[in-house]
Amino acid sequence: MTKSKKGSLGEKTSFWKRAFRVLVWIVIIIPLFLVLVLLGLSQFNPPFSYQMAKSFISHGNINHEWVDFENLPDDFGLTILATEDEHFCLHWGFDLKSSLENERDKPTTITQKAVRSLFLGNSELALRRVLETPLTVLVEILWTKQRVLELYLNYVGVGSSIFGVAAASQTIFEKNIETLNLEESALLTIVLEAPNDIDPNNLPPELELRAEWIVERVGKLKVEGLGDCIKTR
Numbered sequence: 001m002t003k004s005k006k007g008s009l010g011e012k013t014s015f016w017k018r019a020f021r022v023l024v025w026i027v028i029i030i031p032l033f034l035v036l037v038l039l040g041l042s043q044f045n046p047p048f049s050y051q052m053a054k055s056f057i058s059h060g061n062i063n064h065e066w067v068d069f070e071n072l073p074d075d076f077g078l079t080i081l082a083t084e085d086e087h088f089c090l091h092w093g094f095d096l097k098s099s100l101e102n103e104r105d106k107p108t109t110i111t112q113k114a115v116r117s118l119f120l121g122n123s124e125l126a127l128r129r130v131l132e133t134p135l136t137v138l139v140e141i142l143w144t145k146q147r148v149l150e151l152y153l154n155y156v157g158v159g160s161s162i163f164g165v166a167a168a169s170q171t172i173f174e175k176n177i178e179t180l181n182l183e184e185s186a187l188l189t190i191v192l193e194a195p196n197d198i199d200p201n202n203l204p205p206e207l208e209l210r211a212e213w214i215v216e217r218v219g220k221l222k223v224e225g226l227g228d229c230i231k232t233r
Contacts, residue, residue: 034135038142041118041151049118049155052163059161067166069150070232073180075218076165077149077230079189082217085110089145089229093136111136114152145229156192168192186214 045066048056056062069077081088085108087095093111115135120128139148158168165188169177172191173184180188190207203211221227 031134034138035142038138042143042147045151045154046118049163050121051117051157052155054121055157055161055163061161062163063161063167063171064155064163065166065170066154066164067177069146069153069230071178072153072165073178073182073185075182075222076177076180076185077153078218078221078227079182079185079214080110080149080153080192081227081230082214082221083189083193084113086221086226088149089226093140109136110152111139111148113156114148115139117155117157118151146232149230158192165192182215182218183211186211186218189214 048062048064052062052064085095088110091109093109095109112132115132116122116128119135120132143151154164154166156165157163158165158171162168162171166177168191169175169180169188172188173180175184177188187203190203190211
């Protein structure tokens with residue numbers, strides 16, 4: 001009877017030790033690792049993203065070119081904000097109003113889209129949904145708004161094997177992205193919305209009107225100060 005009690009006590013102690021180790025990993029080690037990785041990415045450009053690695057495994061080739069944010073055309077960032085996330089400078093990674101207007105599991109902010117592109121992909125696995133929220137919060141805390149947008153623009157997928165707006169500009173316009181004017185920047189942002197379905201050289205009338213709206217909206221964003229957080233000049 002005494003031996004049985006000792007064995008039972010030993011099993012309970014072993015269980016709590018394992019539980020404590022798991023708790024330490026969840027509460028301390030994993031968050032600390034994520035913070036260190038994100039701090040590193042705030043200064044250094046990753047060689048590839050999750051989406052790029054996935055595409056390379058599937059297709060065997062990647063078209064990617066890096067461009068520093070300050071080398072983008074004037075107001076290019078504002079065309080992205082106009083089409084994808086007008087309140088980018090105001091929120092902390094989540095835009096509740098946009099979330100309610102769109103599908104609940106669909107990323108509605110540039111920060112969420114950057115997190116998915118870089119780390120998680122677009123799968124609907126439960127683990128991805130669990131990780132997206134804390135990663136988005138950490139990114140907003142550890143990166144500047146300009147850095148968030150810079151990484152998003154350099155790793156956004158444009159088609160099956162084109163990544164980043166610099167490679168997209170070369171492919172679509174056969175021009176360096178630094179040379180795009182405002183109208184061409186607006187066209188490129190439209191392509192980013194549906195890269196497989198839009199020919200920028202043969203836009204239907206409604207998308208031509210949308211391009212004009214983007215140009216007009218850029219001016220309003222300037223007046224309203226909604227792009228101040230990404231100013232470089």
